[in-house]
Amino acid sequence: MTFSHHYKPCTFSAGWLIDIYEDGRYIYKGANPNNYITFNDEKWRILSLEKDGTIKIIRNEILSSMNAWDTSNSCPVTYNTSEHNGIFTVPNIIYLAPGGGASGCNQWTRPATLNTYLNDVYYNNIDIMSKSKIVSHTWNIGAITENNHDLDKQVKDENAVQWVGNIGLITASEYVRANTNVEQCGNLYDLYFNNNVICYVTNWMYISSTSWWTISPVDSNSHQVISVFRSDYLGAIETIYSQNYIRPVLYLSPDITLSGSGSKEEPYIIVN
DSSP states (O other): OEEETTSOGGGSOTTEEEOTTSTTOEEEOBSSOSOEEEETTEEEEEEEEOTTSOEEEEESSOOSSOBOSOOOSOOEEEEOSSEETTEEOOTTEEEEOOOSSOOOOOOTTTTOHHHHIIIIIIHHTSOHHHHTTBOOEEEEOOOBOSSOSOHHHHHHHHHTSEEEESEEOOOHHHHHHTBSOHHHHSSHHIIIIIOHHHHGGGBTTOOTTOOEEEEEEBTTOTTEEEEEOTTSOEEEEETTTOOBBOOOEEEEOTTOEEESOOSSSSOBEEOO
């Protein structure tokens, strides 16, 4: 079957559902929906159909090497008071967070080390035909509270800060929203502390025994971001001292046409 994705989302295979947290957006949920797509001669998977018609996809497999999220020596912060840790400062002026030696920074736009790698080295190694289907897009990179029960607030916090670029990573909430077990796996706190053994069986993004980065920084620590851990829980780790795998994410043009069933055996292919 051949179709344009401009048709109603129900023309995609089972597992395609309305994203209740963002108007006009559709996502794939569940243990193993038919959301496979061939891109750059590799298997990727469709994350979402965005309100603007673009298709957001994630690489099905991790990249072969493990990387730090960022290797900066210090992280710029804004102090809103005249005193911080006993040091007098001018309010609302950006300073470098004190700390000895390399500490890493969770500001994606600085740019973070992974940002530079994905949008320079990795992007430039994508084949020409595939690269022509990528669109530069707005990414949600706002900081979130690590242990929270409120996914709606978490999504709003992520969406409060944005960056425009070609290649990125998933947000922490996108991992949570891919799970169909809303009662036990419907927020970051439960995934982190309580139900990780239960939750991985109803989330297609899970990769056994593998830890990988998200794009979401932690609001309480300028050197930490959220990671998807190998035992299927989400938690904060240091940007520089931790080595995690990468699953690149990108947006495909709204003008493409797809063919196929989306199954692992017959993934969608880009016709034009």
